[in-house]
Amino acid sequence: MTIDPRSHTPVYVQVADLLRARIESGDLLAGSVLPSEARLTQEYGIGREAVRMGISVLRSEGLIRTVRGHGSYVRKALERRQVELPAGGSVIARMPTGPERHGMELDEGVPVLEVRDRKGDVKLLPADEVELTRPTST
Amino acid sequence: MTIDPRSHTPVYVQVADLLRARIESGDLLAGSVLPSEARLTQEYGIGREAVRMGISVLRSEGLIRTVRGHGSYVRKALERRQVELPAGGSVIARMPTGPERHGMELDEGVPVLEVRDRKGDVKLLPADEVELTRPTST
DNA sequence: GTACATTTGTGCGTATGTATG
DNA sequence: TCATACATACGCACAAATGTA
Numbered sequence: 323m324t325i326d327p328r329s330h331t332p333v334y335v336q337v338a339d340l341l342r343a344r345i346e347s348g349d350l351l352a353g354s355v356l357p358s359e360a361r362l363t364q365e366y367g368i369g370r371e372a373v374r375m376g377i378s379v380l381r382s383e384g385l386i387r388t389v390r391g392h393g394s395y396v397r398k399a400l401e402r403r404q405v406e407l408p409a410g411g412s413v414i415a416r417m418p419t420g421p422e423r424h425g426m427e428l429d430e431g432v433p434v435l436e437v438r439d440r441k442g443d444v445k446l447l448p449a450d451e452v453e454l455t456r457p458t459s460t
Numbered sequence: 461m462t463i464d465p466r467s468h469t470p471v472y473v474q475v476a477d478l479l480r481a482r483i484e485s486g487d488l489l490a491g492s493v494l495p496s497e498a499r500l501t502q503e504y505g506i507g508r509e510a511v512r513m514g515i516s517v518l519r520s521e522g523l524i525r526t527v528r529g530h531g532s533y534v535r536k537a538l539e540r541r542q543v544e545l546p547a548g549g550s551v552i553a554r555m556p557t558g559p560e561r562h563g564m565e566l567d568e569g570v571p572v573l574e575v576r577d578r579k580g581d582v583k584l585l586p587a588d589e590v591e592l593t594r595p596t597s598t
Numbered sequence: 599g600t601a602c603a604t605t606t607g608t609g610c611g612t613a614t615g616t617a618t619g
Numbered sequence: 620t621c622a623t624a625c626a627t628a629c630g631c632a633c634a635a636a637t638g639t640a
Contacts, residue, residue: 325557327628330625332626332627332628333627333628334628336556338558339558342557342558355544358604358605358606359605359606360604360605366622368628368629369627369628369629369630370629370630371627371628371630372627372628372629374607375627375628375638379558382520382555382568383555383556383557383558384554384568385557386553388604388606388607389571389605389636389637389638390605390606390607390635390636391603391604391605391606391612391615391635391636391637391638392604392636392637393604393606393636394606396611397482401464402552404516404550407545407592408594408597409594409595409596409597410594411593411594412542412591412592412593412594413551413591414540414587414590414591414592415532415553415573415587416522416523416571416587416588417520417522417570417571418521418573419480419521419523420473420476420477420480420517421477429592430520431555432555433553433554433555433571433587434607435553440596449552449553449554449571452552453544453550453551453552454551454552454592455549455550456545456546456547456548456549456550456594457547457548458548458578459547459548470607470608471608472608472609475607496623496624496625497624497625498623498624506609507608507609507610507611508609508610508611509608509609509610510608510609510610512625512626520626525623526626527617527618527624527625528616528617528618528624528625528626529616529617529618529619529623529625529626530617530618530619530623530624530625530626531624534626577612
């Protein structure tokens with residue numbers, strides 16, 4: 323599978339699809355580094371912007387993490403600690419704002435969980451580290 | 461508040477911060493259109509790429525929605541329908557992949573909720589339309 | 599400690615395509 | 620038809636971070 327510049331599908335989307343497939347197939351394992359932008363530019367015979375936008379897509383999906391001066395890594399599936407959703411509570415998921423993301427040291431593409439307990443108190447949790455549970459019955 | 465090209469903070473981040481502040485302060489109301497790229501480019505005296513990347517940040521945060529040939533709109537806070545997290549079930553939040561996002565017709569910057577019931581069956585819900593709840597009496 | 603190569607980040611210019619009004 | 624505006628994509632240049640010789 324390669325890039326088709328004449329396709330109606332944007333080149334950068336094709337790049338994202340190619341790389342995502344390589345990650346999901348296990349060709350690129352968690353923790354490994356993606357080929358550099360220059361490498362992908364050459365291999366696919368496309369411009370750097372298309373490569374960068376493709377990578378940006380995967381970053382927004384939380385699949386990879388990019389380190390300046392080093393490269394883009396496949397994010398490891400974290401162990402999720404189980405957190406009990408309190409009785410009478412509720413939760414919504416959303417993307418953090420820039421400041422929130424910085425303050426919580428979240429990677430791109432990682433949502434936050436806004437958990438409200440029955441009193442109305444709110445806790446913000448990183449969605450990539452948490453699995454919310456509800457016990458069977460007590 | 462304006463743009464400082466000599467700041468260590470990237471210009472496009474400053475753009476995102478400025479626009480986010482205008483949205484959160486109520487200067488830009490839900491449903492209203494952001495200034496055009498050309499306008500922001502002129503007003504801030506910066507390049508188009510910086511403007512586009514700043515806008516892209518807010519899109520990834522789910523704050524705005526961009527319509528080609530028209531502009532970028534401030535997303536309205538949706539009514540969230542309450543969905544009960546089943547007893548013995550659990551939920552994680554993550555960003556959808558490209559195909560998932562397309563299939564569910566989700567805007568950028570909208571996470572999905574992966575709800576598992578006690579049998580292990582999984583349901584995928586759009587996180588911007590749903591508030592998960594747990595009733596008081598178990 | 600310095601110098602260098604590699605890699606990503608940022609910014610600008612240009613061009614073409616497409617959708618809207 | 621025409622102007623406006625966003626989407627995509629190429630090129631180039633330099634800055635900043637990283638790792639290594």
